[in-house]
Amino acid sequence: MSDRTMTRQVLLFISVLSLSSVHGQVSYSIPEEMAKGSLVGNIAQDLGLDIKRLKSGKARIYTGDSAEYIELNKERGVLLIRERIDREALCGQTTPCALDFQIILENPMEFYSITIEVTDVNDNAPVFIKSEMKFRISESAVNGAKFALERAMDLDVGINGLQSYSLKPTDHFILKLQNQPDGGKTVEMVLQKPLDREKQDQLSLILTAIDGGDPQLSGTVQIHITVLDANDNAPVFTQAIYKATLRENSPKGTVLISVSASDSDQGSNSEIRYSISNSQDGNHELFEINEDNGGVRLVGNIDYEKARQYQIHVQAGDDGGLTDSCKIMVDVVDENDNKPAINVMSKSSVISEDIKAGTVVTMINIQDPDSGENGIVQCAINENIPFIMKSTSVNFFTVVTDSDLDRERDSEYNISVTCSDEGVPSLSSSVTLTLQISDVNDNAPVFERSSYEAYIIENNTPGLSIFTVKARDADWNQNARVSYILEDSSVNGVPVSSYVSVSADSGVIHAVRSFDYEQIKDFQFRVKAQDGGSPPLSSNVTVKIMIQDQNDNAPQVLYPVQTSSSLVAEMVPRSADVGYLVTKVVAVDVDSGQNAWLSYKLQKATDRALFEVGSQNGEIRTIRQVNDKDAVKQRLTVVVEDNGQPSRSATVNVNVAVADSFPEVLSEFTDFTHDKEYNDNLTFYLVLALAVVSFFFIVSIIAILSVKCYRWRRERMFYKSNGNLPVIPYYPPLYADVGGTGTLRHVYNYEVCGTTDSRKSDMKYVRPYSQSVISLDGTQTLPHAQRDNLTIDNEDNQQKPPNADWRFTQGQRPGPSGAGGPPEMAMGTGPWPNPPTEAEQLQALMAAANEVSEATATLGPGTMGLSTRYSPQFTLQHVPDYRQNVYIPGSTATLTSNPQQQQQQQMLMQQQMAAQHQALQAQPSEAAAQPEPPKPAQTPASKKKSTKKEKK
Numbered sequence: 001m002s003d004r005t006m007t008r009q010v011l012l013f014i015s016v017l018s019l020s021s022v023h024g025q026v027s028y029s030i031p032e033e034m035a036k037g038s039l040v041g042n043i044a045q046d047l048g049l050d051i052k053r054l055k056s057g058k059a060r061i062y063t064g065d066s067a068e069y070i071e072l073n074k075e076r077g078v079l080l081i082r083e084r085i086d087r088e089a090l091c092g093q094t095t096p097c098a099l100d101f102q103i104i105l106e107n108p109m110e111f112y113s114i115t116i117e118v119t120d121v122n123d124n125a126p127v128f129i130k131s132e133m134k135f136r137i138s139e140s141a142v143n144g145a146k147f148a149l150e151r152a153m154d155l156d157v158g159i160n161g162l163q164s165y166s167l168k169p170t171d172h173f174i175l176k177l178q179n180q181p182d183g184g185k186t187v188e189m190v191l192q193k194p195l196d197r198e199k200q201d202q203l204s205l206i207l208t209a210i211d212g213g214d215p216q217l218s219g220t221v222q223i224h225i226t227v228l229d230a231n232d233n234a235p236v237f238t239q240a241i242y243k244a245t246l247r248e249n250s251p252k253g254t255v256l257i258s259v260s261a262s263d264s265d266q267g268s269n270s271e272i273r274y275s276i277s278n279s280q281d282g283n284h285e286l287f288e289i290n291e292d293n294g295g296v297r298l299v300g301n302i303d304y305e306k307a308r309q310y311q312i313h314v315q316a317g318d319d320g321g322l323t324d325s326c327k328i329m330v331d332v333v334d335e336n337d338n339k340p341a342i343n344v345m346s347k348s349s350v351i352s353e354d355i356k357a358g359t360v361v362t363m364i365n366i367q368d369p370d371s372g373e374n375g376i377v378q379c380a381i382n383e384n385i386p387f388i389m390k391s392t393s394v395n396f397f398t399v400v401t402d403s404d405l406d407r408e409r410d411s412e413y414n415i416s417v418t419c420s421d422e423g424v425p426s427l428s429s430s431v432t433l434t435l436q437i438s439d440v441n442d443n444a445p446v447f448e449r450s451s452y453e454a455y456i457i458e459n460n461t462p463g464l465s466i467f468t469v470k471a472r473d474a475d476w477n478q479n480a481r482v483s484y485i486l487e488d489s490s491v492n493g494v495p496v497s498s499y500v501s502v503s504a505d506s507g508v509i510h511a512v513r514s515f516d517y518e519q520i521k522d523f524q525f526r527v528k529a530q531d532g533g534s535p536p537l538s539s540n541v542t543v544k545i546m547i548q549d550q551n552d553n554a555p556q557v558l559y560p561v562q563t564s565s566s567l568v569a570e571m572v573p574r575s576a577d578v579g580y581l582v583t584k585v586v587a588v589d590v591d592s593g594q595n596a597w598l599s600y601k602l603q604k605a606t607d608r609a610l611f612e613v614g615s616q617n618g619e620i621r622t623i624r625q626v627n628d629k630d631a632v633k634q635r636l637t638v639v640v641e642d643n644g645q646p647s648r649s650a651t652v653n654v655n656v657a658v659a660d661s662f663p664e665v666l667s668e669f670t671d672f673t674h675d676k677e678y679n680d681n682l683t684f685y686l687v688l689a690l691a692v693v694s695f696f697f698i699v700s701i702i703a704i705l706s707v708k709c710y711r712w713r714r715e716r717m718f719y720k721s722n723g724n725l726p727v728i729p730y731y732p733p734l735y736a737d738v739g740g741t742g743t744l745r746h747v748y749n750y751e752v753c754g755t756t757d758s759r760k761s762d763m764k765y766v767r768p769y770s771q772s773v774i775s776l777d778g779t780q781t782l783p784h785a786q787r788d789n790l791t792i793d794n795e796d797n798q799q800k801p802p803n804a805d806w807r808f809t810q811g812q813r814p815g816p817s818g819a820g821g822p823p824e825m826a827m828g829t830g831p832w833p834n835p836p837t838e839a840e841q842l843q844a845l846m847a848a849a850n851e852v853s854e855a856t857a858t859l860g861p862g863t864m865g866l867s868t869r870y871s872p873q874f875t876l877q878h879v880p881d882y883r884q885n886v887y888i889p890g891s892t893a894t895l896t897s898n899p900q901q902q903q904q905q906q907m908l909m910q911q912q913m914a915a916q917h918q919a920l921q922a923q924p925s926e927a928a929a930q931p932e933p934p935k936p937a938q939t940p941a942s943k944k945k946s947t948k949k950e951k952k
Helices: 043-047 051-056 087-091 280-285 662-669 680-718 784-794 838-857 899-921 924-929 940-951
Strands: 011-016 022-031 039-041 060-062 070-073 078-081 097-105 110-119 132-138 146-149 162-168 173-179 185-191 202-211 218-228 241-247 255-258 272-276 287-289 295-298 309-318 323-333 341-347 350-352 360-367 377-381 387-393 396-401 412-421 428-438 451-457 465-468 483-486 500-502 508-511 522-530 538-548 556-559 569-572 581-584 586-588 598-605 611-613 619-622 633-642 649-658 750-753 762-765 885-887 894-896
Touching: 022 039, 022 043, 043 078, 060 070, 070 097, 087 097, 087 110, 097 341, 132 146, 146 173, 146 323, 162 173, 162 185, 241 255, 255 323, 272 287, 280 287, 280 309, 287 309, 341 428, 360 377, 360 412, 377 387, 387 412, 396 412, 451 465, 465 538, 483 500, 556 649, 569 581, 581 649, 586 598, 598 611, 611 633
Parallel strands: 022 110, 132 218, 241 323, 350 428, 451 538, 569 649
Antiparallel strands: 011 022, 039 078, 060 097, 070 078, 097 110, 146 185, 162 202, 173 185, 202 218, 255 295, 272 309, 287 295, 309 323, 341 360, 360 396, 377 412, 387 396, 412 428, 465 508, 483 522, 500 508, 522 538, 556 586, 581 619, 598 633, 611 619, 633 649, 750 762, 885 894
């Protein structure tokens, strides 16, 4: 079939219909039996559409309930064969045979009607129903006798249908074709040569049916003829064509018509039998005939929608084999037996709530196979919904929006479409379309209350949940997802975020800190609820937090004042009467409410029968007459208790002296100071401070020993023997010791006598250990400071003044924040510019110890005495002011911020170096004759310390 030339005829009709949608109609003509994927036509070109429009509009083919033989290629814009088309199975004998379908586009919705005519191809050969035909022909049959033959069936139509017959052999019979009014042809076998039963009683002929296709196709059937004795009259029907009418859906057994034929013969040759000779179109399954009387009745189901007319070929034959034929034309009358079929061509399942009125949401096609009024259909939808139905063309309807939509009012619509025909009785069908309304963020969150108040007890745990705010959003899904945000504000100058936090998801308000009712009693802030829409919508609400008091403060006694350093006693004369007001205990409670209601009661007393305490006012009064037997010293312990749950209390001791004169009181109360109870916390802190100081002292001693050991080993490496005088290389003075030893260059022992009363503590310094260094040969060497000077003399170099880089600025001097005194305050004179702290005192003590070590080192080997300046009675007054000056360890030079003092120090250093050079040339014993340093004048501090030691 692919070798043939196929002609396609394309007819394009375009018409403009309602709703601004362009509908067109295109017709194609194709042969049947085309291969899958064969081209039908370029639909995009024929309709004038762009290929992009086919893609964006999601073009598709709508065929209803029919099979889909055609497919649309949107990439090329052409129609292709999807399934092989068999015209005979599709249309049968109906001509022309056409396929009707629609092409639907969306955005906007459009549809086009397509008609494809399927032309016949000679793909079916003529076929006889029976494999053979049998005749009984009398030998008396005359020339020209006719014998009707069963026609062959050819499913093809037109030129490809059945065209001619041929009969072989043709010794006795020839074929004769007769045209029928309906366009068909009857085949008759005509006797042209008389039969002779005695010569041949059986004849066998071949009947061939030939169609007009190219190439021609044919079918054959074998004819068996039995020659009988003479029967020279054939049956004759009264009518060549009979007509009958039958309503569809008639019950089985309904009699349509009766046919009749007559035979002039007599006897058995006149007996006629009727039969349906042609079973084409399946008539033998729908109708049957009574072979005796010729009555035709219905045996199947008649459907007007399948066939509107039937042709029944009836044959009458006698026993002699003579036959005649007629045709019955049966017209089917339509009944309203089909409901309208509702086919949704395209629909929107979800539309936005802000869609405009008049938007098409659904396109519907209605099909009713009935005819006349039975096939006229009207459609409507249910009321009270914002949609209406419009008719665009015959059997096509659209559902459009009629008003504005609101998802919060109705989130879903069930549109019931009902279609009814005009038959009697009318038949109808309905379908329900579900339409979802998508949400638009058009509603802001709304809090359940216009404002909130919440309560929380003070001293709460941080992170405690206080309250929950709740807002609801009428929107849906993401647009209804509410987030809670704490707006920026301040409470008493502090950001509110340091007080509370808000959970973004749940709206739970948590306390960030522990609240104190005595500091803040209430505060308020604003919480914003914001949805997840785009753009987001929000609303605010005010939340007020009320803090409730808790009994977390014990009463505080204002009077009498409790002190550990002074003795306070109330004096009661011995002549006091009953109810004498001794004193009044005054207490307050910073709590509020009943937590601040105070009550007083006497816990213990030297004599409970003498005093009482007012439970409400705290007044201490006598409850009996004071007599001479009452002790002078009376101690009362009063408990002040609040009314909280649980209650808190405070205790106050009241000393009462029962005496008439003050000297009597003094004689009795002299030992009160020895009996008083000290504060346990003060004792604990003193012990802790002592332990810390001892720890740091031990660490310093270990560090000093490590440094000294390191220096000793280094000096041993550089010793050179030269008689009794060792030669030691010069090392620069150690202006700064980074080894952690500070200003202490020698190991000191000291004794600390400490009590809980700081006024009775004391510290005793012991003389330092000897700093003499013994050489390897057993001779005693000079101290380190003298060795430095000796090395300078040997190298003929004078010591230069201290470098200016070693001078400390005013801000770098030791002391509190670089504080310093006026320029006129010289080293070691006058008091401190500011009262010294404990750290400064410790630094001064360490410096003093250093000076004592240096002074001891300058004495001769046999000298063990110390000058007055370095005696154990040396006080802080003799210590140089380290906040004004900086001492260089190993040297008597002092760096100061005063230019005049710097010049004087340089001159003094040069003199000392010259004197030391002369001392080296003299005998060693001369070193012991060095003058004693001048004894400094006593200061108030030294006097005070000496006095304390004498008392001890």
